[in-house]
Amino acid sequence: MKTLIVLLTLGLSCLAHAGAGPETVMTLPGDYARQREIQTRQWQAGDELTLLRSVMSAMQDLEFVVDDTEPPLGLAYGTKYVSGRRLQLVVMVRPMGAEQYSVRACAYFYGELVEDPEAYQDFFDALGYGAAIRTEALSR
Amino acid sequence: MPAAIRSRVGESTRTPGSFARGSRAGGMVLVVMAMVGCQGLWPAHDYLELDEDAPTWRATETRRFSDVTEQRLLAASGTALQDLGFTVRRTHAEVGLVMASKRGSAVNPVQVVGYIAIGLMAGQGPPAWDEEQEVRASLLIMPERTGGEDGFRVRLTLQREVFNTDGNTTRMEPIHDPDIFQRFFDLLGTSLFYEQQQL
Numbered sequence: 001m002k003t004l005i006v007l008l009t010l011g012l013s014c015l016a017h018a019g020a021g022p023e024t025v026m027t028l029p030g031d032y033a034r035q036r037e038i039q040t041r042q043w044q045a046g047d048e049l050t051l052l053r054s055v056m057s058a059m060q061d062l063e064f065v066v067d068d069t070e071p072p073l074g075l076a077y078g079t080k081y082v083s084g085r086r087l088q089l090v091v092m093v094r095p096m097g098a099e100q101y102s103v104r105a106c107a108y109f110y111g112e113l114v115e116d117p118e119a120y121q122d123f124f125d126a127l128g129y130g131a132a133i134r135t136e137a138l139s140r
Numbered sequence: 141m142p143a144a145i146r147s148r149v150g151e152s153t154r155t156p157g158s159f160a161r162g163s164r165a166g167g168m169v170l171v172v173m174a175m176v177g178c179q180g181l182w183p184a185h186d187y188l189e190l191d192e193d194a195p196t197w198r199a200t201e202t203r204r205f206s207d208v209t210e211q212r213l214l215a216a217s218g219t220a221l222q223d224l225g226f227t228v229r230r231t232h233a234e235v236g237l238v239m240a241s242k243r244g245s246a247v248n249p250v251q252v253v254g255y256i257a258i259g260l261m262a263g264q265g266p267p268a269w270d271e272e273q274e275v276r277a278s279l280l281i282m283p284e285r286t287g288g289e290d291g292f293r294v295r296l297t298l299q300r301e302v303f304n305t306d307g308n309t310t311r312m313e314p315i316h317d318p319d320i321f322q323r324f325f326d327l328l329g330t331s332l333f334y335e336q337q338q339l
Contacts, residue, residue, distance in 0.1 A: 053235050056280050060201070060297045061194050063314045066278035071234050078278070081299050081312035082187050089188075107188060114188075122189040129190060134284065 038117040040104045041124050048074055048093055051101055054134075055091045058127040064089060085110050089123070103127070193316075198295070200318045203325045206291035208332060210236060210281055213292055216332040217279050223327055226277060236281030236292075246273035246302045268304040275300045275315070296324055 029035065045051035049071060056066050056076050064078035074093035079086050088108045096102050105123050107114040114120075191197075205213055210233075217238050218228050226240035252269050259266030275298055282293045298315040 049235055053280065053282055056235070056237065056278075057282055057295065060278070060280060060295050061190060061198060062188060063191070063197075063297070063299075064278075065276045065297050065299050066237060066239065066280065068230060068239060069232055069235055069237055071232060079276075079299075080187070081301070081314060084309070084312050086312070087187055109187070119188040122186065126188070126190050129194075134282075 035113075035115065036104070038115075038120050039106055040102055042096065043093075043101045043103045043127070044099055045101055046099060048095055048101065051093050051103070052076055054127060054130055055093060055103065057130045058123070059089060059091070061126050061130060062089075062123070082109070087114075197316050200316065200321050201297060202293055202295040203328070204284070204286070204291055204293050205332070206289055208292070208336070210283065210292060212335050213281055213294065213332065214238065216328060216335040217281070217294060219335070220324060220328040220331040221277060221279070223331065224324065226275075236283075238277075238279040240277045240279070242275045242277070244273055244275070246270040268306040268308070270302050270310055271305045273300045273302045294325075294328070296321060 043051060045054070052069065052071060052074060056069065056078070059066055059076065059078045062080065064080045066076060066078040069076040074095075075090070076093075077088065077090040079088050081087075086109075089105060090108075091103065091105045094102045094104075103124070105120055107119060107123070208216075214231065214233055214236060218231060218240075221228060221238065221240045224242070225244065226242040229239045229241060231238045248270060252266075255266040255269045277296060277298050279294065279296045282295070284291055284293045298320070300311070300313060300315055301309055302311040304310045
């Protein structure tokens, strides 16, 4: 009986360590359309570079240090230290029409994609907060 | 064989009933571990929520400048960071961004003395103490029109990673100390003065 338990444990341990093969690397997750939806918002702005600056300003409001940006690609990414771990945020801005842009944010905590819709809503709220402050400053 | 000895030699002292109870408890632990393993250590969703102190930090970490071009402000910001020992890693003039980092000492004499005392009391070597830190900085310039006057808002954000004498990370945290930011902006003002004087 003991031998059986030991063999079973070893077998399960081997299976657990085997993991998934590389063939799954390019497989779309089943809920990718929903993930894209919760990570994306339509945004109005004068131009792409101004919106990119607003994105980085929102990242700073959320205690991120901006790691880098690629303005021609509308890309900005940053890191926040949370409880001794890295929370990384990658944001992409794409033009959609006259003064209309698509903003997509992807957050990774400890290397894994954050899937919580509330987290993304919080980010877009922060982006709106910065815009509201600038509008208020303009009216002063 | 007495129960204590049976226990010491690894023989089970459980009755069939207690074994079943133990298995159930063990099973539950395994289920919980499996759930934690599958889910990963997800952050609470509020890690992307604005902190209630965000307006205070924004005020501490931001200064407004006028009567200066963005290019001069960007150059003066890079110079001020370099004067403070930072290495400017990259700049993007088209979006007013400067990224820099700095490595320096993180030795706290109080911690060192405390750890040596702990080591002596424990009859061992002292635990590894904080030795070095890497500070990362991003500085963003935002054009701003306030009260009919054009100007720029400069915001600096800082965070640090602390390493101990074993080379392990002991802390990763944002920096919000108002004095640190005041020192930077004082230096930026001076740097801007010299930039404008073309010195």
